[in-house]
Amino acid sequence: MHRLLGLTQRLETTGPIQKTWEDLPFEFKVMVKDHLDVDSRTALRCCSKSDRDVVDSGSVALVRLEIRSELKQFLKHTQFECATTKKRETAARRYATSIA
Numbered sequence: 001m002h003r004l005l006g007l008t009q010r011l012e013t014t015g016p017i018q019k020t021w022e023d024l025p026f027e028f029k030v031m032v033k034d035h036l037d038v039d040s041r042t043a044l045r046c047c048s049k050s051d052r053d054v055v056d057s058g059s060v061a062l063v064r065l066e067i068r069s070e071l072k073q074f075l076k077h078t079q080f081e082c083a084t085t086k087k088r089e090t091a092a093r094r095y096a097t098s099i100a
Helices: 002-008 026-033 038-045 049-056
Strands: 062-072 075-084 092-099
Touching: 026 049, 038 049
Parallel strands: none
Antiparallel strands: 062 075, 075 092
């Protein structure tokens, strides 16, 4: 925690400095990213190219990956579900529909 404070500590004592996400150092963003679930990481990845680099800088360890597929008339419905090691609950669900 002291390292985080050191990264964001201001150098001048003239008043508060308003920091935005883009002004924060890359290392700080990576530390924040490590505490996000899969849905939040995906949303962060879509924000900008620099945020995509932050999310892509590390890996996600999965506990479980489940793929279900069923045929409904002419369409094939596929559901992906995964859980991360930090939270043993469903972290992300994606639905993809394709022609069978």
